[in-house]
Amino acid sequence: DAGITQSPRYKITETGRQVTLMCHQTWSHSYMFWYRQDLGHGLRLIYYSAAADITDKGEVPDGYVVSRSKTENFPLTLESATRSQTSVYFCATGTGTGIQYFGAGTRLSVL
Amino acid sequence: GENVEQHPSTLSVQEGDSAVIKCTYSDSASNYFPWYKQELGKRPQLIIDIRSNVGEKKDQRIAVTLNKTAKHFSLHITETQPEDSAVYFCAASINNNNDMRFGAGTRLTVKP
Numbered sequence: 001d002a003g004i005t006q007s008p009r010y011k012i013t014e015t016g017r018q019v020t021l022m023c024h025q026t027w028s029h030s031y032m033f034w035y036r037q038d039l040g041h042g043l044r045l046i047y048y049s050a051a052a053d054i055t056d057k058g059e060v061p062d063g064y065v066v067s068r069s070k071t072e073n074f075p076l077t078l079e080s081a082t083r084s085q086t087s088v089y090f091c092a093t094g095t096g097t098g099i100q101y102f103g104a105g106t107r108l109s110v111l
Numbered sequence: 112g113e114n115v116e117q118h119p120s121t122l123s124v125q126e127g128d129s130a131v132i133k134c135t136y137s138d139s140a141s142n143y144f145p146w147y148k149q150e151l152g153k154r155p156q157l158i159i160d161i162r163s164n165v166g167e168k169k170d171q172r173i174a175v176t177l178n179k180t181a182k183h184f185s186l187h188i189t190e191t192q193p194e195d196s197a198v199y200f201c202a203a204s205i206n207n208n209n210d211m212r213f214g215a216g217t218r219l220t221v222k223p
Binding site: 033035040041042043044045048056058059090098099100101102103104105 | 112147200212213215216
């Protein structure tokens, strides 16, 4: 769906480097989310945001930082990337009724 | 926090047969249960959902049932087709608070 865009789609980085994954939505949904997807674990919630300037930890927040200064953007930063953070990252938006819409994903490899 | 378990992890059926995927949840306060389909290399997409005030919901060939007492819910796909082949995820959340927890997924293969 063009309403939610993730960038980059693919990223290779080295351990210890800072990496920022971007998420942008055009729907004005109040909720935004970051998940990581690993084999055998399904989708695990990292952080979510109910509105601009409001963020909450999810199931696996350690090693990640988020911000939401504008409703449409929800960047995810890995302050010092580790190999265990190699994963596929999905951003999603929510309507406030539980329903979520996912972006196309970012495949991150940490070497 | 909420814990969602999903079974089986893989499921193979013949075209035209039915497929059933089951999930259990731990928190009795959960009241929203969506199912997502993820095709290879694609994003998860919502296919059906159910809220705790309903016991069953149908949409063409797919249906979801919910047993609040036993804390489990199931996805039923009838007359399966090869294009139903994908990974299916169940999820649960409490009071639409959007802190949604997902099952580990079921890889469904429909053989022509």
